[in-house]
Amino acid sequence: MAKSKEKLQVETSVKDAQLIEFRRQQIINAAIVLFKEKGFHRATTREIAKVAGFSIGTLYEYVRTKEDVLYLLCDHIYHEVKQRLASFPQRSGTIDELKEAIKQYFLLIDSMTDAFTIMYQESKSLSKEALHYVLNKEMEMVALFQNILENCSELGVLRLSEQELFLAANHIVIQGQSWAFRKWALHRHCTIDEFIEYQMDTFLFGIIRK
Amino acid sequence: MAKSKEKLQVETSVKDAQLIEFRRQQIINAAIVLFKEKGFHRATTREIAKVAGFSIGTLYEYVRTKEDVLYLLCDHIYHEVKQRLASFPQRSGTIDELKEAIKQYFLLIDSMTDAFTIMYQESKSLSKEALHYVLNKEMEMVALFQNILENCSELGVLRLSEQELFLAANHIVIQGQSWAFRKWALHRHCTIDEFIEYQMDTFLFGIIRK
Amino acid sequence: MAKSKEKLQVETSVKDAQLIEFRRQQIINAAIVLFKEKGFHRATTREIAKVAGFSIGTLYEYVRTKEDVLYLLCDHIYHEVKQRLASFPQRSGTIDELKEAIKQYFLLIDSMTDAFTIMYQESKSLSKEALHYVLNKEMEMVALFQNILENCSELGVLRLSEQELFLAANHIVIQGQSWAFRKWALHRHCTIDEFIEYQMDTFLFGIIRK
Amino acid sequence: MAKSKEKLQVETSVKDAQLIEFRRQQIINAAIVLFKEKGFHRATTREIAKVAGFSIGTLYEYVRTKEDVLYLLCDHIYHEVKQRLASFPQRSGTIDELKEAIKQYFLLIDSMTDAFTIMYQESKSLSKEALHYVLNKEMEMVALFQNILENCSELGVLRLSEQELFLAANHIVIQGQSWAFRKWALHRHCTIDEFIEYQMDTFLFGIIRK
DNA sequence: TATGAATGAGACTTCATTCAT
DNA sequence: CATGAATGAAGTCTCATTCAT
Numbered sequence: 090m091a092k093s094k095e096k097l098q099v100e101t102s103v104k105d106a107q108l109i110e111f112r113r114q115q116i117i118n119a120a121i122v123l124f125k126e127k128g129f130h131r132a133t134t135r136e137i138a139k140v141a142g143f144s145i146g147t148l149y150e151y152v153r154t155k156e157d158v159l160y161l162l163c164d165h166i167y168h169e170v171k172q173r174l175a176s177f178p179q180r181s182g183t184i185d186e187l188k189e190a191i192k193q194y195f196l197l198i199d200s201m202t203d204a205f206t207i208m209y210q211e212s213k214s215l216s217k218e219a220l221h222y223v224l225n226k227e228m229e230m231v232a233l234f235q236n237i238l239e240n241c242s243e244l245g246v247l248r249l250s251e252q253e254l255f256l257a258a259n260h261i262v263i264q265g266q267s268w269a270f271r272k273w274a275l276h277r278h279c280t281i282d283e284f285i286e287y288q289m290d291t292f293l294f295g296i297i298r299k
Numbered sequence: 300m301a302k303s304k305e306k307l308q309v310e311t312s313v314k315d316a317q318l319i320e321f322r323r324q325q326i327i328n329a330a331i332v333l334f335k336e337k338g339f340h341r342a343t344t345r346e347i348a349k350v351a352g353f354s355i356g357t358l359y360e361y362v363r364t365k366e367d368v369l370y371l372l373c374d375h376i377y378h379e380v381k382q383r384l385a386s387f388p389q390r391s392g393t394i395d396e397l398k399e400a401i402k403q404y405f406l407l408i409d410s411m412t413d414a415f416t417i418m419y420q421e422s423k424s425l426s427k428e429a430l431h432y433v434l435n436k437e438m439e440m441v442a443l444f445q446n447i448l449e450n451c452s453e454l455g456v457l458r459l460s461e462q463e464l465f466l467a468a469n470h471i472v473i474q475g476q477s478w479a480f481r482k483w484a485l486h487r488h489c490t491i492d493e494f495i496e497y498q499m500d501t502f503l504f505g506i507i508r509k
Numbered sequence: 510m511a512k513s514k515e516k517l518q519v520e521t522s523v524k525d526a527q528l529i530e531f532r533r534q535q536i537i538n539a540a541i542v543l544f545k546e547k548g549f550h551r552a553t554t555r556e557i558a559k560v561a562g563f564s565i566g567t568l569y570e571y572v573r574t575k576e577d578v579l580y581l582l583c584d585h586i587y588h589e590v591k592q593r594l595a596s597f598p599q600r601s602g603t604i605d606e607l608k609e610a611i612k613q614y615f616l617l618i619d620s621m622t623d624a625f626t627i628m629y630q631e632s633k634s635l636s637k638e639a640l641h642y643v644l645n646k647e648m649e650m651v652a653l654f655q656n657i658l659e660n661c662s663e664l665g666v667l668r669l670s671e672q673e674l675f676l677a678a679n680h681i682v683i684q685g686q687s688w689a690f691r692k693w694a695l696h697r698h699c700t701i702d703e704f705i706e707y708q709m710d711t712f713l714f715g716i717i718r719k
Numbered sequence: 720m721a722k723s724k725e726k727l728q729v730e731t732s733v734k735d736a737q738l739i740e741f742r743r744q745q746i747i748n749a750a751i752v753l754f755k756e757k758g759f760h761r762a763t764t765r766e767i768a769k770v771a772g773f774s775i776g777t778l779y780e781y782v783r784t785k786e787d788v789l790y791l792l793c794d795h796i797y798h799e800v801k802q803r804l805a806s807f808p809q810r811s812g813t814i815d816e817l818k819e820a821i822k823q824y825f826l827l828i829d830s831m832t833d834a835f836t837i838m839y840q841e842s843k844s845l846s847k848e849a850l851h852y853v854l855n856k857e858m859e860m861v862a863l864f865q866n867i868l869e870n871c872s873e874l875g876v877l878r879l880s881e882q883e884l885f886l887a888a889n890h891i892v893i894q895g896q897s898w899a900f901r902k903w904a905l906h907r908h909c910t911i912d913e914f915i916e917y918q919m920d921t922f923l924f925g926i927i928r929k
Numbered sequence: 930t931a932t933g934a935a936t937g938a939g940a941c942t943t944c945a946t947t948c949a950t
Numbered sequence: 951c952a953t954g955a956a957t958g959a960a961g962t963c964t965c966a967t968t969c970a971t
Contacts, residue, residue, distance in 0.1 A: 102930090103930070104930095105930090108930090128423055128424060130340035130424075131424075133964085133965060133966080134965075134966060134967080135522075135965075135966090143931075143932090144931065144932045144933060145932080145933070145966090145967085146930095146931060146932045146933060146968090146969090147930080147931055147932070149966090149967070149968080150930070150931075153967095154966080154967085155965095155966065155967090209420075209480075210419075210420050210421075210423060211420075213338050213420060214338060214340075214341075224483070224484075227484075228484065231484070252488055252489055252493070252497075253497070255488045256485075256488070256489065256494070256497050257501075259477070259481065259484070259485065260474075260501070263473065263474065263477040263481070264470075264473065267469070267473045270419075271469065271473065273434070274434075274437075274438065274441070274469070275466075275469065278462055278465045278466070279462055279466065283462070284466070287462075287463070287466050290505070291467075291470070291502070291505035291506065292501070292505060293505075294504060294505045295500070295501035295502060295503075295504045295505030296501065312765075312954090312955090313954080313955065314954075314955090315954090315955085318955080343939085343940065343941080344940080344941060344942080345940090345941090353956075353957090354956065354957050354958060355941090355942085355957085355958070356942095356943085356944085356955095356956065356957045356958060356959095357955075357956055357957070359941095359942065359943075360955070360956075363942095364941085364942085365940095365941070365942090522933090522934090523933080523934065524933075524934095525933090525934085528934080548843050548844060550760035550844075551844075553960085553961065553962080554961080554962060554963080555961085555962090563935075563936090564935065564936050564937060565936085565937070565962090565963085566934095566935065566936045566937060566938095566963095566964085566965085567934075567935055567936070569962090569963065569964075570934070570935075573963095574962080574963080575961095575962065575963090629840075629900075630839075630840050630843060631840075633758055633840060634758060634760075634761075644903070644904075647904075648904065651904070672908055672909055672913070672917075673917070675908045676905075676908070676909065676914070676917050677921075679897070679901065679904070679905065680894075680921070683893065683894065683897045683901065684890075684893065687889070687893045690839075691889065691893070693854070694854075694857075694858065694861070694889070695886075695889065698882055698885045698886070699882055699886065703882070704886070707882075707883070707886050710925070711887075711890070711922070711925035712921070712925060713925075714924060714925045715920070715921035715922060715923075715924045715925030732951090733951070734951095735951090738951090763943085763944060763945080764944075764945060764946080765944075765945090773952075773953090774952065774953050774954060775945090775946085775953085775954070776947090776948090776951095776952060776953045776954060777951080777952055777953070779945090779946070779947080780951070780952075784945080784946085785944095785945065785946090
């Protein structure tokens with residue numbers, strides 16, 4: 090797996106970039122369905138190809154190993170998260186911005202429950218190199234919230250130490266994820282909106298008071 | 300896998316109950332090491348036997364399938380959690396009791412990081428029946444905290460709705476687990492004690508205010 | 510194993526029907542050699558693949574389990590029997606037709622001694638479902654002779670009760686098979702032709718007299 | 720396996736001859752049940768010991784290998800057959816004696832269907848040496864009938880060539896066995912007595928006429 | 930580009946047999 | 951004599967990956 094500072098490249102024998110993009114999206118969609126149903130290891134490449142709508146031979150034209158499929162999936166998720174959270178940032182440093190960011194993040198997770206769950210249960214199957222890359226992305230996600238919190242902190246809205254900033258950002262990320270992999274228990278007691286409200290409430294109050 | 304209301308039984312061809320207990324603990328210990336290192340699927344039964352200190356044949360005298368090993372491991376964890384949380388319950392309904400419970404739970408997780416991580420990443424590999432049993436245990440764990448919170452609520456220390464009780468209990472459980480599977484990121488910024496303090500602080504403040 | 514009223518289907522991942530037919534014939538041939546030499550249980554799937562001329566992986570592209578190999582073998586035999594006995598039916602109801610049928614059946618067995626012996630010693634290793642199917646075929650074989658006898662009976666050449674018709678048909682089938690699994694003893698005393706003549710003689714005389 | 724002209728000896732580490740006899744009968748009985756149910760290969764030595772009523776360790780005090788169990792079983796059957804057919808021989812050379820012998824043989828088989836079926840389906844699993852011994856016994860059984868037929872022939876009751884004598888004896892033995900391994904089909908159409916009568920009738924008529 | 934038959938390393942599991950108690 | 955825990959060779963089957971068409 091070739092490496093670049095920015096992104097691990099999954100090599101192909103196919104040249105047409107658009108086709109690559111298209112096929113890979115098919116692969117990711119198939120992978121989400123299958124990995125959710127049976128996990129990374131129990132899902133076979135043959136099945137992935139079949140669900141994706143082409144042959145096993147074709148699959149291997151767009152991916153070098155099964156692990157690549159998982160990597161593609163993880164990468165895809167972070168891409169989505171970034172896009173979603175990047176779409177509204179006014180860098181105002183107000184509590185409202187923070188709230189909006191949290192809300193968007195939670196809603197995103199709710200709309201991609203399966204993908205998130207897979208990522209958290211299967212990323213350990215990545216190679217050291219790929220895992221490292223994915224965990225970095227994860228930290229970037231935390232950093233996104235850390236930034237927003239920092240803005241608030243600088244404007245005096247919050248009063249948090251370095252450590253508290255980090256822990257608070259983590260707190261948000263984790264609670265969001267928990268909606269994905271504990272949905273089976275949570276959604277019997279509340280909707281995503283109620284969940285968001287509760288988290289926001291508790292969290293902000295716990296934070297702001299300082 | 301025979302079933303009883305209380306516990307799924309893993310059958311053996313060995314008769315000496317003490318020996319069974321002993322060997323199974325060896326198996327669990329070996330499994331924790333290996334599952335942590337390579338995950339459930341990449342770890343082979345032969346390796347498990349080897350690390351446990353006996354032959355593959357012997358392993359299968361104490362376990363019917365590889366899945367049984369995972370089940371044994373999960374069951375073991377819940378056993379520990381219950382013992383730990385059951386060891387100090389004065390049922391006082393005070394905030395101090397709540398704090399102590401949370402602390403014990405977090406410390407337990409810290410001392411069994413690997414086991415907890417495995418459970419959360421691999422339990423999906425259990426059979427439907429075994430998974431159901433494990434998830435039930437998980438809910439029992441949540442219920443433990445729910446009870447303590449309820450006690451506090453009844454004594455007027457807290458003022459929480461049914462839903463809030465459940466969400467708060469979940470909150471605790473999740474944050475505790477997050478220390479296990481995000482330790483790699485967290486422990487670079489704080490110790491377990493600092494983490495506990497932070498969680499307690501934020502959480503309780505977010506809760507109590509009501 | 511999918512089921513249809515007519516035939517149990519052994520499923521494949523290979524799509525080319527002609528190739529399937531070809532490979533399966535290779536498998537059956539290999540199985541006859543090996544099952545004869547060491548029996549169903551002592552013959553390994555790896556050996557079967559090797560003798561058939563391909564890898565173990567390929568074997569499992571054309572067969573789902575080892576049992577399938579045995580089933581394929583049994584099915585093949587009945588196919589042959591039917592073809593052979595169906596090739597000359599003038600439905601005349603004469604003794605000559607009966608004699609010809611018996612002769613063809615005995616000659617067929619002589620040319621497939623190994624396959625027949627295997628079938629009678631190993632069919633018990635089939636699953637209940639497959640065994641049932643095979644025993645049904647066996648009864649169909651008996652019925653073939655029962656029909657011929659019935660024709661003779663209706664034309665007054667023979668005078669047999671229902672029960673006698675059945676027993677007589679069985680008699681033929683069994684004596685034929687005995688040439689297969691007792692060849693080791695019989696062929697030291699007579700050729701297949703002598704055996705046929707003796708059986709015909711004794712049997713017909715015992716029957717016709719009535 | 721030590722060899723003597725008369726009988727293959729299965730060695731033991733136990734000395735008490737009576738106990739040996741007793742335990743072996745237990746083993747044979749257990750083997751009949753289990754080999755019938757699952758065949759020689761699928762039945763495990765552990766099961767045999769369990770059904771026999773003792774431990775696996777004890778089993779191996781009275782038998783050196785699993786194959787020995789099968790051998791013991793086969794040997795036992797021939798012992799029974801000989802005893803049964805030896806109990807009434809007046810060497811009269813009459814048709815009635817022949818008829819009585821046939822009847823006794825058929826009745827014996829009917830009372831030991833399972834054992835006979837096992838012998839014919841599993842004896843192939845014996846070592847070459849043991850198989851040879853068992854097949855010899857089989858030929859002795861044929862010879863028993865050959866003798867009786869010869870007596871009749873000498874007295875002029877029958878008029879058969881050497882070859883015919885052999886084939887006729889075989890005929891009897893085979894038809895008897897067929898009651899064992901085709902009982903599933905036959906007993907729906909007739910009782911053992913009807914079967915005997917039919918066989919006697921057809922066979923004798925086919926024979927005597929000469 | 931797309932296909933799918935072929936490959937074979939390697940996984941899980943069984944079970945006959947031994948031997949210390 | 952009896953026991954049963956331990957052993958490990960060997961068997962069946964899966965599935966990621968390749969490559970000729």
